[in-house]
Amino acid sequence: MALSSIEWTEMTWNPVTGCTKVSTGCQNCYAEAMARRLHAMGVPKYRRGFEVACHPTELETPLRWRKPKTVFVNSMSDLFHKDVPASFVKSVFDTMAKCPQHNFQVLTKRPRRALALDQTLPWSPNIWLGVSVEDKRRIPRIELLRESSAKVRFLSLEPLLGPLGRIPLAGIDWVIAGGESGPKARPMRQEWVLDIRDQCHAAGVPFFFKQWGGKNKKKAGRLLDGNTYDEMPRCVNAA
Secondary structure, eight states: OEEOOOTTOSEEEOSEEBOOOOSGGGTTOHHHHHHHHHHHTTOGGGTTTTSOEEOGGGTTGGGGOOSOOEEEETTTBOTTOTTSOHHHHHHHHHHHHTOTTSEEEEEESOHHHHHHHGGGSOOOTTEEEEEEOOSGGGTHHHHHHTTSOOSEEEEEEOSOOSOOOSOOOTTOOEEEEEOOBSTTOOOOOHHHHHHHHHHHHHHTOOEEEEEOOBSOHHHHOSOBTTBOOBOOOTTOOOO
């Protein structure tokens, strides 16, 4: 567990670490770079670097948190990676279901596997499921997400690498958008983000603008058209 600087969450919980690239959004993966640093520092959890690894000792960690939190699950991995056993995915879900005071944000680039396991998982109202969509080619991930049993479904349009056109927002509860950051950051254009914002507002979907990104994301800031957008899902579980 760690407090997070990610604008749309409060803390991270990583019962799984490591991943492999599946699409263009993965090209400059921040988690891979961080895992390499942690491996070089000798952190035991990252002794295998960025190889997929499950950590059973982490499963009970959220049970010890008393104050309600919003938790990003597996910021250093993808829970629905093929190398994560279905039994371990279910164990993670069982823990989340036992902690109704927290909201858990599960974000994946592998909604097809999430859907394959859907009926075996305890979808309590505090478990949110989101998909990453970085360009038009990944729009089909949204269609798979809409078939999920999750009570809160969200989109992370980050790193946004191109215009998305019409976004299928029916059944979607929240949209995050943001640009890529870091020394190799690919550019994001304002008109792409404004189009997303306008679609969300027309559909009544809360919109969160995370960042412009770039080589100096702090300097670039978070203002969009002179405003900060920190909207959150209306259906947040209140324990």
